[in-house]
Amino acid sequence: MxxxxxxxxxxxxxxxxxxxxxxxxxxxxxxxxxxPWAEAPDPDAERLPMWALRGFVDEQMKMIGDAALQRYPVDVEEIEIAGVRCHLVRPREIPSENQGLTLMNLHGGGFVMGSGSLVEAIPIAHQAKIPVIAVDYRLAPEHPYPAAVDDAVAVYRTMLDYHRPDQIGIYGSSAGGFLTGQTIMRLEKEGMPLPACCGVFTAGGDLGDLGDTANIFTLMGFWGDLILPVDHEISEIRAYLGGADPRDPAVSPIHGDLSRFPPALLMSGTRDAVLSATAGFHRALRRAGAEAELYVFEAMPHAHWYTFHLPEAQEAIGIMGDFFLRWLRGARN
Known part of the structure; x- marks a missing residue:
C-alpha cells in the first residue's frame, strides 16, 4: 500500500x-x-543495496555531524585504539564528579554505512559532560559478522586498562544498538567485566525477527525501506550476518541468558519501523530480571534524536545523558 x-x-x-x-x-x-533524507543521486536507489549508497549517506551523516558540533561544542580527535580507528569526543569541561567516566559509542548505518559518524557521540559528550569514544568499526559486506563486534571488544578491552568497568557505558542507535547488545554478550561469554550501563536505541535483540512494526511499515513503504528483512536478497542484515545464524544468542541476545545484562535504556518512536524490536527486547530484559527502561516518543521516526532542533530530540538526548550519569556515578550502590 x-x-x-x-x-x-x-x-x-x-x-x-x-x-x-x-x-x-x-x-x-x-x-x-x-x-527524512535528501533525494538520492541514483534514480534506482530503491533497488540498490544500502551499501551501494554508502558515499551519499555518509556525506549526509557528516553534514548532520557538523551541525551537531555547532549546537554542542566539543573537542574531537581522531585516534587509534587496539588497531581500530576511533574518535575521542571530549566535552569542553568535565565536572570533578565525572572524572574517570567514559562512554563507548557504536554508530548507526545498517551495519554497512556510517564510517566516522559522530552524530550520536557529540550531543551525549556535551550533554553528559563525559568523554565518548566513537568506534569506527569495520563494515559489511566487506567485513561481515563478527568483525564489528571484534573491533568493539578490542576497544573495550583497551579501555579497561584505563577505566574500571563501572566507569564505562556502551551505547548505539540502530545498527549500533544491535551491536551494543552483541558486544555485551561477547564480553559475558569471554568472562570480561561488563560495563556499568548501556543504551540500545531504535534497536532490539533479535536480528532474525524485527517484529510487527517492521513488517507493517515495510508493507506500506512507510519508512520501512530503512529495514530489509534477513531473507531479502539485498538485506543489509543478511550482508552483515554473512551466514551466521540469527538465532545464535551471540547474534541475537534475546535468545540467550540476559540475567546479567547491565542496566539498559531503550528508546524508539511510534513511526519507527524498529519499534517492535525495541519493545520486545525491553520485555525480554525485564523478564530476565535485568534493569531496563523504555521510552517511546509519539509520532517520532527512526533515530529522531539526530534532528537536534526538535524539542523531542533534545528531550531524548537529555534522557540518555541522565541515564548514563545515574549509573556511571554509582546507582548500583
Missing amino acids: AYQIDKDGSVRLGEGRVPVPGGVSAEARTFLATP
Whole structure:
C-alpha cells in the first residue's frame, strides 16, 4: 500500500489518513512533513543495496555531524585504539564528579554505512559532560559478522586498562544498538567485566525477527525501506550476518541468558519501523530480571534524536545523558 505525506505531517494510506498527534511539537510537525533524507543521486536507489549508497549517506551523516558540533561544542580527535580507528569526543569541561567516566559509542548505518559518524557521540559528550569514544568499526559486506563486534571488544578491552568497568557505558542507535547488545554478550561469554550501563536505541535483540512494526511499515513503504528483512536478497542484515545464524544468542541476545545484562535504556518512536524490536527486547530484559527502561516518543521516526532542533530530540538526548550519569556515578550502590 503506497503512502504519501501531507503538508501537515499526516500520512495518507489509500483512503485513510493518520494525523499527527496533538502533543507533538510545532518543530516536529514541520519535520514530519519533510522527507527524512535528501533525494538520492541514483534514480534506482530503491533497488540498490544500502551499501551501494554508502558515499551519499555518509556525506549526509557528516553534514548532520557538523551541525551537531555547532549546537554542542566539543573537542574531537581522531585516534587509534587496539588497531581500530576511533574518535575521542571530549566535552569542553568535565565536572570533578565525572572524572574517570567514559562512554563507548557504536554508530548507526545498517551495519554497512556510517564510517566516522559522530552524530550520536557529540550531543551525549556535551550533554553528559563525559568523554565518548566513537568506534569506527569495520563494515559489511566487506567485513561481515563478527568483525564489528571484534573491533568493539578490542576497544573495550583497551579501555579497561584505563577505566574500571563501572566507569564505562556502551551505547548505539540502530545498527549500533544491535551491536551494543552483541558486544555485551561477547564480553559475558569471554568472562570480561561488563560495563556499568548501556543504551540500545531504535534497536532490539533479535536480528532474525524485527517484529510487527517492521513488517507493517515495510508493507506500506512507510519508512520501512530503512529495514530489509534477513531473507531479502539485498538485506543489509543478511550482508552483515554473512551466514551466521540469527538465532545464535551471540547474534541475537534475546535468545540467550540476559540475567546479567547491565542496566539498559531503550528508546524508539511510534513511526519507527524498529519499534517492535525495541519493545520486545525491553520485555525480554525485564523478564530476565535485568534493569531496563523504555521510552517511546509519539509520532517520532527512526533515530529522531539526530534532528537536534526538535524539542523531542533534545528531550531524548537529555534522557540518555541522565541515564548514563545515574549509573556511571554509582546507582548500583
